[in-house]
Amino acid sequence: MILFYQKKTGKIFATMDGRVHDEKQLNCFIVDDQIDKEEIGKYIIGWIQKYNEKEKETDKIGYNLDQFKILEKFEDITPESPLDYKIINGKLQKC
């Protein structure tokens, strides 16, 4: 999952679903008209998939996998939403 947040407050305002993200998804961006683009941070929980030209294989690089338990809560049927969280010092915290 890719979380988009305001750097100043840490408040998450948008998300992109998924556990493994490819280059196409990484190039996607979400902006809020009331937040400067430079003020928006991206936080990834899961893996980024990149094709390694040299090795002719796909590499998966993990990001913030220590937050995986919270990701599972966002994905299940409980009303836990990432939009009720903020990112402070690289960790998810409930608002």
Place this chain on the structure above:
Amino acid sequence: MTDYGEKISRDGYDVKTATDKQLVLSSKFKTFTITLSGSSNVSISSGDYRNRVEITHGLGYIPAFSIYGKESTESEYHKVPHTNATFSISFYFLYCWADSNKIYLEAQFGSGSPANKTFNFKYYIFNNQIA
């Protein structure tokens, strides 16, 4: 040419002889497939009447999309576009539209003197092209 694919028939029908209507799934059928999905908040500060979130999909064509939204205190989601047109002074409109690069989610107040409000959206962007 070799005929290949995958199909699943409804209960009671032989998959080898079933007609299309007797199938639950066939790789021959055209289906919507999701390229991006997620959620977003659109917050309107006191004194403002509208705000918008833009999702860059970068597909290079206008994709099919489906959006749902609600005011954050509501328990039910609505299909967007949605007009909350009750007698409440804080009635609102939720809009969405797309171009070949972005999907736009917008919330607007209809009237009244709005306080800070947050609207929750869920978006589904499909690989399927509409234009």
